[in-house]
Amino acid sequence: MTASLNIIGLTRDVYKGLPSTLCAGCGHNSITNHLIKALYEYGVQPHRLAKMSGIGCSSKTPAYFVERAHSFNSLHGRMPSAATGAKLANRDLLVLGISGDGDTASIGIGQFAHMIRRNVDCTYVVENNGCYGLTKGQFSATADVGSSAKNGKINEYETIDVCGLALELGATFVARSFSGDGKQLIPLLQAAFSHRGTAILDVISPCVTFNDHEGSTKSYAHVKEHGFALHAPDFIAGSKEIVVDYEPGTAQDVEFEDGSHVVLRKLDVEHDVTDRLGALRLLHETRDRGELLTGLLYVDTKATDLCAREHLSKIPLAELAESDLRIGREDWAQLMGAQ
Amino acid sequence: MTVESAVNDFTIRVATVNGSGSQSSNLVIANAIFRLGIPVAPKNVFPSNIEGLPTWFDVRVTPQGYQCRSHDVDVLVALNPATWASDLAGVKPGGIVVHEATYPANSARADVTFYAVPFAELAKSHFDPGAMRKYLINMVYVGVVAQLLDIPADAIEAAVAAQFRKKPAAVEINMRAVSVGMDYARERFEKPKRYRLERIAGGTDGLTFMDGNRAAALGCVMAGCTVAAWYPITPSSSLCESFIALCDRYRVDPVTKERRVAIVQAEDELAAIGMVFGASWAGARAMTSTSGPGISLMAEYVGFGYYAELPGVIFDVQRAGPSTGLPTRTMQGDLASVYTLSHGDTKHIVLLPATVREAYEYAMAAFDLADRFQTPVFVLSDLDLGMNAWMTPPLPYPERGFDRGKVLDADDLAKLESWGRYRDVDGDAIPYRTLPGTPHENAGYFTRGTGHDEQAHYSEDAAMFAGNLDRLVRKHEAARAAVPAPEIDEAGNAVAIVAYGTTHHAVVEARDRLRERGIETDYLRVRGLPLAREIAAFIERHERVYVVEQNRDGQLYGILRGEVPVSAIERLRSIRHYNGVPIDAHAIVDPFLDAERPAVTA
Numbered sequence: 001m002t003a004s005l006n007i008i009g010l011t012r013d014v015y016k017g018l019p020s021t022l023c024a025g026c027g028h029n030s031i032t033n034h035l036i037k038a039l040y041e042y043g044v045q046p047h048r049l050a051k052m053s054g055i056g057c058s059s060k061t062p063a064y065f066v067e068r069a070h071s072f073n074s075l076h077g078r079m080p081s082a083a084t085g086a087k088l089a090n091r092d093l094l095v096l097g098i099s100g101d102g103d104t105a106s107i108g109i110g111q112f113a114h115m116i117r118r119n120v121d122c123t124y125v126v127e128n129n130g131c132y133g134l135t136k137g138q139f140s141a142t143a144d145v146g147s148s149a150k151n152g153k154i155n156e157y158e159t160i161d162v163c164g165l166a167l168e169l170g171a172t173f174v175a176r177s178f179s180g181d182g183k184q185l186i187p188l189l190q191a192a193f194s195h196r197g198t199a200i201l202d203v204i205s206p207c208v209t210f211n212d213h214e215g216s217t218k219s220y221a222h223v224k225e226h227g228f229a230l231h232a233p234d235f236i237a238g239s240k241e242i243v244v245d246y247e248p249g250t251a252q253d254v255e256f257e258d259g260s261h262v263v264l265r266k267l268d269v270e271h272d273v274t275d276r277l278g279a280l281r282l283l284h285e286t287r288d289r290g291e292l293l294t295g296l297l298y299v300d301t302k303a304t305d306l307c308a309r310e311h312l313s314k315i316p317l318a319e320l321a322e323s324d325l326r327i328g329r330e331d332w333a334q335l336m337g338a339q
Numbered sequence: 340m341t342v343e344s345a346v347n348d349f350t351i352r353v354a355t356v357n358g359s360g361s362q363s364s365n366l367v368i369a370n371a372i373f374r375l376g377i378p379v380a381p382k383n384v385f386p387s388n389i390e391g392l393p394t395w396f397d398v399r400v401t402p403q404g405y406q407c408r409s410h411d412v413d414v415l416v417a418l419n420p421a422t423w424a425s426d427l428a429g430v431k432p433g434g435i436v437v438h439e440a441t442y443p444a445n446s447a448r449a450d451v452t453f454y455a456v457p458f459a460e461l462a463k464s465h466f467d468p469g470a471m472r473k474y475l476i477n478m479v480y481v482g483v484v485a486q487l488l489d490i491p492a493d494a495i496e497a498a499v500a501a502q503f504r505k506k507p508a509a510v511e512i513n514m515r516a517v518s519v520g521m522d523y524a525r526e527r528f529e530k531p532k533r534y535r536l537e538r539i540a541g542g543t544d545g546l547t548f549m550d551g552n553r554a555a556a557l558g559c560v561m562a563g564c565t566v567a568a569w570y571p572i573t574p575s576s577s578l579c580e581s582f583i584a585l586c587d588r589y590r591v592d593p594v595t596k597e598r599r600v601a602i603v604q605a606e607d608e609l610a611a612i613g614m615v616f617g618a619s620w621a622g623a624r625a626m627t628s629t630s631g632p633g634i635s636l637m638a639e640y641v642g643f644g645y646y647a648e649l650p651g652v653i654f655d656v657q658r659a660g661p662s663t664g665l666p667t668r669t670m671q672g673d674l675a676s677v678y679t680l681s682h683g684d685t686k687h688i689v690l691l692p693a694t695v696r697e698a699y700e701y702a703m704a705a706f707d708l709a710d711r712f713q714t715p716v717f718v719l720s721d722l723d724l725g726m727n728a729w730m731t732p733p734l735p736y737p738e739r740g741f742d743r744g745k746v747l748d749a750d751d752l753a754k755l756e757s758w759g760r761y762r763d764v765d766g767d768a769i770p771y772r773t774l775p776g777t778p779h780e781n782a783g784y785f786t787r788g789t790g791h792d793e794q795a796h797y798s799e800d801a802a803m804f805a806g807n808l809d810r811l812v813r814k815h816e817a818a819r820a821a822v823p824a825p826e827i828d829e830a831g832n833a834v835a836i837v838a839y840g841t842t843h844h845a846v847v848e849a850r851d852r853l854r855e856r857g858i859e860t861d862y863l864r865v866r867g868l869p870l871a872r873e874i875a876a877f878i879e880r881h882e883r884v885y886v887v888e889q890n891r892d893g894q895l896y897g898i899l900r901g902e903v904p905v906s907a908i909e910r911l912r913s914i915r916h917y918n919g920v921p922i923d924a925h926a927i928v929d930p931f932l933d934a935e936r937p938a939v940t941a
Contacts, residue, residue, distance in 0.1 A: 018796075047782055050621070050775045063785060063797070070775035072620055073787040074613065075639055081568075081610040085617025085625065088566050088601040090776050093621065111613070114606040313597045317565035318622030318774065322741055324599055325563035327589045329736055336547070336733035 007043040007237070015040040017064040022057055027179035027205030027220075028127050032064045034182045035096075035125075038189040039066060042237065050086050050093040054079040054108060057134055058100030058127035058205075077108025080115035083122050084306070090316040091307045094193060095122040101142040102132050105160040109141075116169040116198050121305040123192040123199045126162050127179070129207035130218035137210030148215030162202040163297055164283050167276055172303040173199035174279065175296045178223050179206065187235035188296060191254070191262035194238070197305045204292065217292075228286050230271055230295030231264035256301055264296060273299050346535050347377045349413035351398040351484065354426040355477070356419050358390030363502050364477035365396040366728065369548075370498035371490050373730070376542030378404035380844075381728050382921055387573070387666040393422045400536070403851070406729060407844035410925040414488070414534060416480050417442065418458065427451075435531050437483055454528050456483055456520070465519050466512075475516040482520020487528060488536050492521070549731050551698035551724035555654055556581035558702025559626055560589060561737050564652070566625040568603045568614035570633060573666050574722035575656035578628040608633035612640040612653070619650045620786060622746075622774035624706050626652035631660045631673050634680065641715050642681025643788040645811070648761070648770070650709035650744070654702070654718045656725040659919040668919030669722035671840055675894040677717050678868050684808060686815045688822060689717045689868040693843040695731040697866070698724060701823065703737060710744035712818055713772060721889070723841045723921040745771045749779040759793035760784040761807065768813035815869055822867025825874055834935070835861040835881040837874075839895060841921065842887050848924035849887075853931065865895065875903040884910050885934070887927050891917040 003011040015036045020029050039049070049069040053059035055076035062071045074082045083097050104112050104126045115122065130143040142162060143155040166174045173195045177185040185203060192199035204223050206212045212219045217226075231252070238259030246253075252264045252273060264273060271278055279297040286293040313320065327335065351368065355361040362383065369381040380399040386392035399409045411431045417423055417438040424445070430436055432450040440455040462476045478499075485495050495517055503509040555578050559567070569579040583602055590599040601618075605611035611627045618625035629637065634655050644651050659665035660672045679685055688708055690701040701718050709716040745765075747758060752773070758781065761770050770793075773782040784795040791807070792798040829835075838846045843864050850860050863877050878884050878899070886896040893913035900908050914930045916922040 045778075046780070047776060047778050052617075066783075068780055068783045070773075070783045071785045071787075072617065073785065073789070074617075075643055075788065078609060078613045078640065081605070081613025082617035082620070084603070084610075085566060085568065085614035085619070085623075086621040086775065087617075088603070088614070089618040089621035089623035089625070090774075093775055110606055111610055114610065118603075307601075310601050311591075311596055311598045312601055313592070313599050316622075316776070317599065317601060317618075318776070320563070320565060320599055322563055325565065325590070326561050326737070327585075331589065332736050 006040050008045060010040070010046075012036070012040045014046060014068060015066050017067045020064045021060065023209050025208040026057070027129060027207070028058055028061050029064075030179040030182070031125070031127055031185070031203055031205055032061050034185045035189065036065045037182070038186045038193075041186070042190050042193055044094055044193070048092060048094050050083075050095045051098065052079050052083040052086065052095060053098040054100070054103035056100040056103050056132070058098055059103060061127070062098055077103050077106070078111060079103065080108065080111035080120070080124075084115060084118065084120045087120055087122060087307065088310075088312070089318045091121075091312055092316050095120075097122050097124045099124065099126050101126060101128040101130060101140040101162070105141040105162060109160070113165075113169050116166055116171045116200070118306045119172055119197040119303055119309075121196055121198070121307060123189065124201065126200070126202045127205040128162060128202055128218070129205050129211055130216065131207055131211040133207050133210055137207075144217040147217045148213075150210050150213055161283065161287070162200065164280065166200040167280050167283070167298055171200050171298070172197040172300040174298045175200070176202045176204070176292075176294045178204050178227060178294055180220065180223070181294070184229065184233060184294060187233040187262060190235040190237075191233070191256070191296065194256040194258050194260040195299065195301065196257050197303050223292055226291050228291040228293050229267055230269065230282070230293065230297070231267055233296060234263045234265070236261045236263065254296075254299055254301060262296065273297065344533050344535065345413065346537050347400055347402045347539070349400055349534050350409040350411055351400070351414040351416065352412040352426070353396045353416040353480070354419045354422055355394055355396075356421070357386050357388050357392045357394040359418070359477065360474040361394070361396065361418070361477045364481045365398065367481050367495065367498045367502050368484060369398045369728070370501055371485065371494040372398065372400055372536060373543050373548070374494045374497055375490070375536060376539035376544070377536060378402065378543060378730060380406045380408070380730070382408045382723070383727055384920060385667050393419050402539070404730070405844065405848045407848055408921040408923045410923045414484070416484060418476070418480065433533060435487065435534065437480065437487070452531060454483065454487065454524070456480070456523060461519055461523060466516070471512070475512065478513045478516030479520040482517040482522075483524045485517065486521045486524035487530055488534060489530065490536060543730065545732055546730045547733060548728040549695045550577070550726055550728055551692065551695050551720050552578035552656065552726060553581040554695040554698040554731070554734065555702040555718065555720065555725075556585055557734060558699040560585050562624060562703040562706035563741055564624045564626050564706060565599065566601050566614065566618035566623045567627065568605045568611040568625070569628050570605050570608045570611050572630045572633050574658055574726045575628045575630045575654060577726065578654055578656060608636040609640065612637040612651070615651045615653070616640060616644050616649045619709070620775070622776070624650075624652075624710070626654065626706075628654040628656065630656050630658045632663065634673055634677060638681045641687070642683060642685050644715040645681065645685045645687065646788055647786050648713040648772070649715070649786070650713055651715045652702075652705045652709050652718065653715060654720060657719065657721040659917075665919040667722070669841070669889065669921050670917060670919060671721060671842065671889040671894070672891075672917070674719065674888075674890070675892070675897060677719060678898060686812075686869065687715055687717055688712060688818050689719050690822060691719050691839040691866050691868070692724065693840050693864065695724070695729045696734060699734045704823065707742040708818070708821060711742050711821070712769060712814055713744060714814070719840065721841055745769060747771050747773050749777050749782065752777070752779040752781050755781075757781070760795040761791060762793040763810055767817060768810045819869045819871055822869065822871065824871050825866055825877070826864040827862070827873070827877060829861040829863075829877070829880075830859065832859045832861045833882045834858070835863060835877070835884045836887060836927075837863050837865060837884055837895070837899070838887040839865040842889055845922040845924050845927055846887060849927035849931070852924055852928045858935070868898070870898070870902055874899070875907050878903055878907040878910055881910060883912055885912045885914050885931055887914040889916050889922050891915060
């Protein structure tokens with residue numbers, strides 16, 4: 001039996017990593033599997049992929065997919081700066097950042113905000129379980145008010161909604177999904193790979209050890225019961241012709257710069273994904289009803305990313321030669337004469 | 340009172356209010372004297388303030404070319420009522436004082452000559468009201484000083500033209516203000532007999548003015564730095580701003596407007612250093628520039644860079660600490676913290692420039708060393724070097740190409756059966772690395788700050804962990820021979836001086852002062868950490884070795900005590916200066932003589 005190959009002729013196994021050392025049943029492991037499938041189907045060249053992460057359970061996961069790719073497991077809350085530097089140095093890299101809720105919404109909230117502000121071309125996945133797993137279950141800043149910890153403690157502090165914050169900061173791609181919903185998450189990840197700019201994916205990912213009990217709003221049961229999907233997304237790569245037909249008015253088609261599309265089939269509500277205020281309103285309304293809104297909330301495919309704004313050389317900076325970089329001898333003599 | 344003449348050998352201090360725009364005028368005075376072939380050393384002592392606090396600018400005129408601050412003030416230009424009394428008190432007996440005529444006279448200073456000038460009145464009667472008028476007062480005092488000290492008008496004119504070369508329209512009005520001052524002084528004042536300037540033919544030929552921050556920025560351009568991330572902080576901001584200006588001119592494709600550089604003003608120093616390591620990991624030469632508070636914030640990432648073995652260049656233009664300290668004053672207070680910055684066992688390569696030329700050359704060397712040793716490299720400058728204008732020969736064009744260290748590309752990988760990111764293949768403790776984007780299936784590896792084996796896999800193995808730390812130490816030991824070697828001036832004397840960075844310039848003068856008293860000293864200037872091996876040998880060849888530095892705790896003294904053999908430790912003495920003002924020769928000579936007295940009398 002020959003294994004099936006993706007569009008660049010690689011098997012799915014190439015996209016796998018080392019065995020996970022996270023708890024069995026951890027939402028993060030599901031996300032890892034969805035990432036493997038998304039990257040495989042998308043046909044990402046492993047050597048072009050730069051896996052970036054911070055610190056925490058989530059940030060260990062880059063070891064568990066595409067082992068061949070380069071990876072940078074940075075400091076707690078400091079993945080965005082490393083990702084920014086890597087992208088500036090080599091704009092040909094597909095930069096994929098994996099973070100968690102503590103990494104993003106607490107210690108790293110500054111770098112999260114400023115990466116969005118710069119619109120660094122990067123897919124930024126927040127594996128959001130509302131608690132600190134590695135340090136045994138303390139609340140994180142994304143825990144909902146009134147939700148409880150495993151030991152019964154109630155969280156009395158206002159929650160930080162990663163998607164709401166990203167929208168407010170001007171993020172150009174904001175989505176929320178659930179680790180258990182590959183059908184939704186995989187096309188959203190692939191759309192994020194095609195998006196030119198910072199793509200924020202807030203993925204609710206239950207912590208089976210510390211935050212999967214009754215009273216948690218990040219548990220499997222809670223998300224299954226209260227999840228509210230905006231639409232059903234399909235990703236169509238740029239190289240494929242669009243063959244799927246949709247009844248007019250039943251879907252929204254978003255085209256990315258590279259010619260790929262994400263088609264969002266409408267479900268229960270009307271939402272134009274290019275309407276930022278509409279996205280914020282929906283987020284607030286669903287939260288007030290105790291629902292968890294998922295799907296692509298907002299996208300701006302025309303925004304300028306950092307490399308474009310900086311008019312960076314098409315040749316990656318890391319590949320420029322000495323002769324491209326030094327001042328020439330004549331200019332130098334002139335410069336020294338004019339001091 | 341007998342008056343010995345001081346030809347070409349005195350210090351002019353201009354005392355003004357911050358924000359009054361006097362810097363241009365002071366640089367004109369310095370530059371005009373320089374154009375007479377007479378060496379000068381300008382020092383700006385300024386407040387952390389936009390407008391209103393007192394500021395001083397010294398122009399030291401020195402036939403020997405001393406570049407350190409002078410202890411004495413010979414010529415005072417007093418334009419700040421708030422500091423008038425203390426400024427006057429600081430003038431050397433026999434000195435001259437040019438002051439705003441409305442300031443109260445001080446009979447206690449009968450030993451100085453007063454030149455009262457109604458600056459405000461003169462400006463009012465000669466210039467239209469408006470924002471320019473207050474700036475022109477400064478050019479009026481330039482004229483008064485020029486007349487009193489005999490600076491020819493053509494030298495002043497050339498200096499004004501140079502100062503305003505970017506806005507030539509301003510030359511005429513500024514020269515008019517100079518004339519107002521010259522005319523006023525010519526009509527009313529006799530020239531002082533004591534202080535005179537005499538042209539020295541060729542005395543400053545081949546020299547120019549430059550500050551260390553600009554020199555370092557030039558080094559970054561010539562080293563091929565393509566990513567810079569920084570957070571504004573005095574006194575380092577002008578390093579990155581100079582880099583921006585140079586890149587705007589030399590790194591932009593004239594046709595496509597594409598830039599061959601990325602410069603990011605980061606949200607803080609935590610992010611600035613993260614961008615540096617992200618960029619260097621991905622193959623760019625990257626740097627950040629900061630000062631003490633930023634260094635403290637960078638500590639965690641610097642430890643990561645050390646342990647994950649990532650290149651990166653960090654300029655620390657030191658200011659007076661601890662804490663916010665004196666943000667606009669100088670110090671060498673970061674040596675110890677930078678050398679071992681971050682938690683756990685860490686040791687870094689630190690380069691210690693003393694001159695503008697070294698600021699340029701060590702900037703370039705830092706990128707080579709960072710790539711060669713795959714580790715963060717610090718260039719430790721200070722406010723005095725970074726922000727003051729220094730006389731310097733033009734900077735030479737680099738003769739060597741980049742040393743990018745051990746990087747495997749796809750062709751290399753094709754020839755290798757396997758490789759390990761942290762495997763010491765060559766026995767020099769430096770492993771090979773690959774860059775993201777290298778099109779080979781074995782290229783990828785996992786960069787982490789956690790314990791790792793030779794393949795960069797996560798490992799908690801005790802022997803593996805300790806072995807890796809040992810390899811890092813071997814790497815550090817090898818760097819002793821790679822950092823700039825100490826500069827040694829030795830003639831078999833019993834007593835020696837050791838210094839580094841800008842303290843050097845005060846040592847030069849101090850040794851002359853001591854020589855005048857019949858005390859000969861040997862001298863070693865440390866130019867990098869880890870300490871070169873010959874430093875310990877030098878210490879052991881001397882009975883007493885005075886380590887001079889600009890910090891309270893004797894930080895180099897401490898490092899030396901920790902690293903030299905026991906037999907050398909007892910020879911070490913410490914001389915420290917830490918008031919934020921650049922060290923002068925007296926601050927060395929006086930404590931040196933105090934300490935040597937028992938030895939001399941014995």
